Amino acid sequence: MAEFTVVLPQYGMGMQDGEIVKWLKGPGDRVAEGENLVEVEAAKTTVEVPSPVSGTVLRIIAEEGETVDVRAPIMVIETE
Template structure:
């Protein structure tokens, strides 16, 4: 099985990090490419983040309420 890294996207030029507001999927859940996976709070706005691929969410590295840097690995999906 291939692994897909879920990275925290950059929503604006000045964005350095974001807080995980809510995971909409749990470890073990099946996800489809483009399906909303989580919500991130950045610069006082909440943005939905779609899944970068289809498979099973096998790992969440940054929990709800925690902050991560832009482009950091926050979860893993196995195809």
């Protein structure tokens, strides 16, 4: 088993950061690749960030209401 760090993706050239609006998955939850993990507000639009891997959520790094930079770690998933 390995740990995979999920980072905030960039959804457009001008995007520099995003606010964590709502976590859809939490520690202990199993996730499939492509399943939505979190809602993020960036440039006045809300997008859902899909999981890049399948596994189990180990921990959330960025809390709801927190603004994080693009490519900053937001979650850790344990992969199979």
